[in-house]
């Protein structure tokens with residue numbers, strides 16, 4: 384089967400770039416070329432280019448992986464996104480990514496591009512753990528490997544913050560305006576977090592650079608949403624049938640997608656509203672809603688699924704008792720939210736339950752269970768703190784915490800950057816207070832939870848029930 388390239392003739396029912404791709408020039412550098420970016424921001428940019436063509440091609444950078452970049456080159460930057468639902472599949476070949484670069488092989492080229500006046504925006508999806516963010520201080524975790532490396536060797540960065548600082552430093556030296564940094568990871572007030580990390584790292588090498596970034600930089604917050612399972616052999620086979628060409632980068636996703644962005648860009652932006660993006664003054668209520676209702680409930684189902692040997696989210700949703708637990712947590716989490724402009728929360732939650740049930744989306748509980756130490760603070764603990772302060776019991780959050788601890792105890796090869804600490808906590812956990820060694824993990828649980836003995840007792844009671852069940 385021939386490989387998908389720019390000259391592949393494609394069937395009429397496959398949506399293809401409706402703009403002159405050959406004349407598309409790059410204006411965005413994207414860090415983190417994973418499935419999520421390719422099925423989300425790249426699709427929005429495709430729609431934006433269709434509506435209003437401009438120099439907004441994306442150069443996709445994978446900081447670690449080389450294969451994906453080689454595949455992208457072999458396919459002229461093209462790949463397929465298949466949106467799947469019970470109503471059927473619809474395939475779109477995305478054209479907005481003009482080039483792929485890898486941090487391992489192309490560091491100089493990436494940095495030159497970041498310093499090029501044509502680059503106006505740097506977008507990021509590198510997952511929570513890659514930033515080296517210390518939730519305790521709100522600043523850099525100086526023990527994080529790439530943070531430590533980039534502080535020691537700032538002109539040859541390996542991590543996301545180091546790349547941004549070196550890119551901005553080169554622009555500063557050249558008398559250019561900064562690029563806008565648009566974080567698209569599931570962190571609350573993500574733009575503000577990245578701004579602080581970047582300014583801190585810049586300040587460590589040159590206070591004048593830090594001042595310039597603080598004064599001239601732009602780090603809009605954004606909330607991103609689309610369920611994109613890791614691609615499998617089945618994904619690639621399906622795309623091959625739909626296209627009549629082989630696509631090693633094909634993805635399956637759901638039809639739903641959402642992007643809420645603060646409209647603060649230094650040198651313009653693509654017309655992302657063409658793909659349905661919403662521009663608002665304050666993203667925080669939307670982020671909170673999504674993190675606590677979608678991601679928090681996802682984490683609940685992921686750990687429950689792992690403990691009950693259910694492979695996919697849809698399998699968890701198919702068990703009425705578990706579905707009810709998901710609903711219960713979502714209802715409780717909704718009580719911690721401020722009103723979200725333009726959103727009917729009831730309808731939003733009903734739609735979430737339908738998305739989780741989508742029979743055609745094979746989203747692995749194991750994938751979502753990954754990196755719990757990086758996810759639970761914003762998904763579960765933050766809401767629990769607010770619940771307890773308001774006199775509510777935060778019972779469903781205690782349940783999710785117990786699920787995660789039970790999972791950590793039963794999974795010695797747990798996929799988490801704090802794996803060694805989790806292993807030790809699991810090994811030292813005592814029957815009299817089984818969650819204590821987890822509550823003692825530095826910087827993980829907010830003080831309001833570690834100091835609340837009634838809530839901790841509730842976590843232990845849930846753990847006991849899970850052990851019995």
Ligand code: CS2
Pocket residue numbers: 569607608609610611677678681682750751752758
């Ligand atoms: C999931 C998210 O893997 C996870 O932790 O909760 O990736 C989720 O699918 C996306 O945030 C949906 O927008």
